Amino acid sequence: MSMSHGCRMGDVATTVQQDRPPTPGQEAGEEPCWPALSEAPLRRADAETLAGVLRAIADPARLQLISLIQAARGGEACVCDLVAPLGLSQPTVSHHLKVLLDAGLVTRSRRGSWAYYRLVPERLAALAQLLA
């Protein structure tokens, strides 16, 4: 009870994380859905969850990362392609990507020694719908 909106929340920091390369068909099967901002008294716990995801994109470096990944060939980019445009150190870029990954906004797939990051558009769309 008390969850009037018909979608499960949670898993802000414990999402996708598909590190296993042999399971590529797993996709983002969970519909990304949060309680709409307009649903009257937003409970504190829900607000924390939403804020967690929003905080992930409320950073200039991470916004640039999202922009760069989306504009990249095939909609994916490896870390090595992102370090130079951002003008930040490789560890810092890796850190930001992890934040986006934990928020479920990007997925990671390793090919060889490269790690390719890809957006999860449903997640972004859900966020957008939330504000509208």
Add this chain to the structure above:
Amino acid sequence: MSMSHGCRMGDVATTVQQDRPPTPGQEAGEEPCWPALSEAPLRRADAETLAGVLRAIADPARLQLISLIQAARGGEACVCDLVAPLGLSQPTVSHHLKVLLDAGLVTRSRRGSWAYYRLVPERLAALAQLLA
């Protein structure tokens, strides 16, 4: 030049602020518009601007404030109505409201000794469109 998107940015922290009560017809005349996230290489300055607005809503207390204001009678609420539901001190609530105000997400109008806050839906909508 270099601003390919046809809308002006800036004024993240120096917006609306319509404190003058005798000018009520002034509304949010400025169309709230930012460079879409999909417009290829997001420049650092633009990313900072966007992050500034996003950071304003990336906080549980402020999300609850937005929710409460929207749900309030007449679409507006005074500080006294917001302190109790949030479970935070009055100065803290005032602080959060100022953050939202500086981001242009709410407006303030004083009537008597009360300060009524009201959402700027266009601003929220612009933010939503940005992610979609």
Add this chain to the structure above:
DNA sequence: AGTCAGTATCGACAGATGTCGATGTCTCAC
């Protein structure tokens, strides 16, 4: 005038966050 209620600002503090260099881990090529 004086008082009081509603808000805003100030100063201080603890905790979170962005950043880096150093180091660890993994994969491929030789």
Add this chain to the structure above:
DNA sequence: GTGAGACATCGACATCTGTCGATACTGACT
């Protein structure tokens, strides 16, 4: 196996941020 390259993690640091109590401000009502 050795080495090199790509990436992640760790530890440390400076800065930002949320929170509060104390205080100042503002308008209304005696």
